[in-house]
Amino acid sequence: MSNYEQTLSIIKPDAVERNLSEEIKNEFKKNGFKIKEEKKVHLEKSEAEKFYLVHQSKPFYNDLCDYLSSGPIIVMVLEKENAVIANRELMGATNPSEARDGTLRKKYGISIDKNSVHGSDSTDNARIEIDFFFKK
Numbered sequence: 001m002s003n004y005e006q007t008l009s010i011i012k013p014d015a016v017e018r019n020l021s022e023e024i025k026n027e028f029k030k031n032g033f034k035i036k037e038e039k040k041v042h043l044e045k046s047e048a049e050k051f052y053l054v055h056q057s058k059p060f061y062n063d064l065c066d067y068l069s070s071g072p073i074i075v076m077v078l079e080k081e082n083a084v085i086a087n088r089e090l091m092g093a094t095n096p097s098e099a100r101d102g103t104l105r106k107k108y109g110i111s112i113d114k115n116s117v118h119g120s121d122s123t124d125n126a127r128i129e130i131d132f133f134f135k136k
């Protein structure tokens with residue numbers, strides 16, 4: 001059965017800063033994703049805190065929110081069959097040093113915090129995250 005769906009992707013500040021946005025967007029296209037929406041934004045810290053609210057209790061929450069709001073990011077709605085899981089696979093493990101060869105985090109990530117890309121972890125969260133950035 002077909003499961004064509006959407007997921008939210010973010011090219012994080014470390015990758016935008018290194019001018020990797022076009023290269024990373026091409027990786028998505030090469031892997032069969034359609035970029036349905038796209039915009040460059042620079043979040044306020046309060047907005048980053050809202051986006052990452054699920055991580056509120058983690059020791060790295062404050063640094064994470066400082067980081068996501070530290071510079072421009074590219075947010076995109078990606079579409080593909082099983083887009084959520086397909087994007088997680090293309091991104092690779094959270095820690096670039098544990099990510100498999102060929103994954104975006106292996107190729108571009110610098111460290112566990114500067115890991116270049118974000119991707120929704122479930123279809124429910126994809127809807128919430130897409131609405132966060134693109135709700136009309």
Ligand code: IDP
Pocket residue numbers: 055060064093094112113114115117118119121
């Ligand atoms: P994910 O991005 O692979 O879904 P999450 O566990 O949802 O990983 O964590 C969100 C982000 O928080 C990660 O992408 C990473 O940048 C950062 N992060 C996760 N774990 C740690 C940690 O142990 N130390 C510092 N930053 C972390």
Ligand code: MG
Pocket residue numbers: 119121
């Ligand atoms: Mg996550």
